[in-house]
Amino acid sequence: VAVTDQLDPQIVDQLKLMVLPGDPPPNLGTDAAAGNTAESTHRYQLVPRPAPPPVPNGWYAACFSADLGPSEVRSFIAVEHELVAYRDESGVAHVVAAHCPHLGAHLGGGHVVGETIQCPYHGWRFGGDGACVDVPYSDAHIPSKACLPTYPVREQDGFVFFWFHAGGAEPTYELPRVAEVGDDGWTEPHPFQIELVAALQEMGENNVDYAHLRYVHGRAAVPNDTSTFTTDGPFSTVVEDMPTGLTFTRDAWGPGVALLRVPGVMTIYSTTTPIDRRHCGLQWHFYFPEDMASSAELIMEGVTGTHGLQADIPIWRDKIFLERPVLVKADGNIAEFRRWYAQFYEGR
Template identity: 30%
Template structure:
């Protein structure tokens, strides 16, 4: 396991960006959820008054009790019918201090005086989208730099909404995962792809891969396309969205979020356009979509199996035919450094890159 410092990525241990922290359905309960990301513990819950999702730092400032750790014996929990979520707030199970969704303590049952201003925990910017919960993480405490993850297809009745595949913890830094965006050379040996065209484009907070060719898993002769076309974009360091056309038309979602320095939690999902081409996806479509997601997951697990057992690639022996590893790693650094330095990295990284020996995905237009 290697750390941010080992990779010499930047000043901050954890990056700036939107990151998945839970599947939304995990909050369809009266109890809070204890989660850990960015080397910190959090209390995550759905408010019982409005249904809004709330993420607070986990430890009560009074005596450092975890607000969301499993607890069935405290009378705060028992009197709350099995929960310490109260309205959109949460009560500490130890002394019953209540914290609102803004993180401020608004009630100390046994105290008649003024509540100290220091009686608060940090409340984080979270958004429920795509059947998941995303948090904006910024070591500098700034507002979101780009929009939270979303897709217009999510509200289109002709698309099948997926369930998230929870792939657990990788003992790898996010750098190893994000390297995949430019790794042309692995597509044939690992995934069985016959790549016909490939390119990367780096611009702003996005790193893009465009490629097409044959594939052993995700295409069929009678599918939407005989070749697999993917337009894959990292929106910041933690959220990948890939428009793909093969057996069916779909959008693949892969999220990676740092847990501790050098460990990462990973999720996968696949939205699929109605295989029967219905305006409203049918039950049969849902079955076909789930099958297609399972096939896509198998392809992703081919990467996971390698990542689970590889040593950290601190100084790779990259060759011109590999892909734009060096450029993508420079792009990645912007998220681990102050925003004031962002342009320094973009000046070195932005552009379109094609590995030696392969045609670019984007073909020049022929004049009529």
């Protein structure tokens, strides 16, 4: 039984007008549609493939706030770096380079001591600004080079965000707050996360590639005439006016954070963090109006399942990034999206 068969018909209509229907794509039988989530469609691939774009500058999620407990240390790989997130004893989250400048030990095996992180190898301790504040077996002056690279952090709305800039610049924009978070009329967040093979830019570009909605996700029509794409500095918005009279919006705040809203159905706080040029980690929080709480799991399954996110995954995995694609007018706002997105690349 399809997920959508168990939902109110009006909600099904709203979901089918988005990116995430529950029916197989047109011209494909059920078996073929399900095959979209199988292993790579190619047994062999030429090596090397063209390199995807570099990691863009912006805010990225290190983890869900709930996953970084008091005095906890977490290792992760993002923006082509080994990193460590930790929460000091005052409750403040930090993100730092993973390796101790002393002899290179990985701080992921270290401990929080007060407001510092302690290296597991020789006990050197580093403050939130990255400076070494204690070498426990020495009274000598601490070298100024005994310093960890650090990343600006903002913890808000259920995520620990860190700022990456290839040139080392400070943040150039801030992330807006989300009204649904903590609102009594909305559920607590339902988390979802996955790692996949995809270039970060192409995942964002997917949202203005309206034609793929028909052939990958089974939309009845390509919504070129009902969708708009607008930009405001580091922010962009996709708006689709649905035949039901509702409006679907996707607000992107830089390359790695977005908010998707379907009025009366759900809000998705979407974060996409590049691991490297070819791999990304998704961390999403789903929010539902309280009167939709009983349908939350069904809707999430529809959004992330076979004909939703899972249908995109093999496309991203097997495709190559083309700097100069051959586009036609009906390809929607891909060219406009790329012009907007270029601002996040250092030196472009």
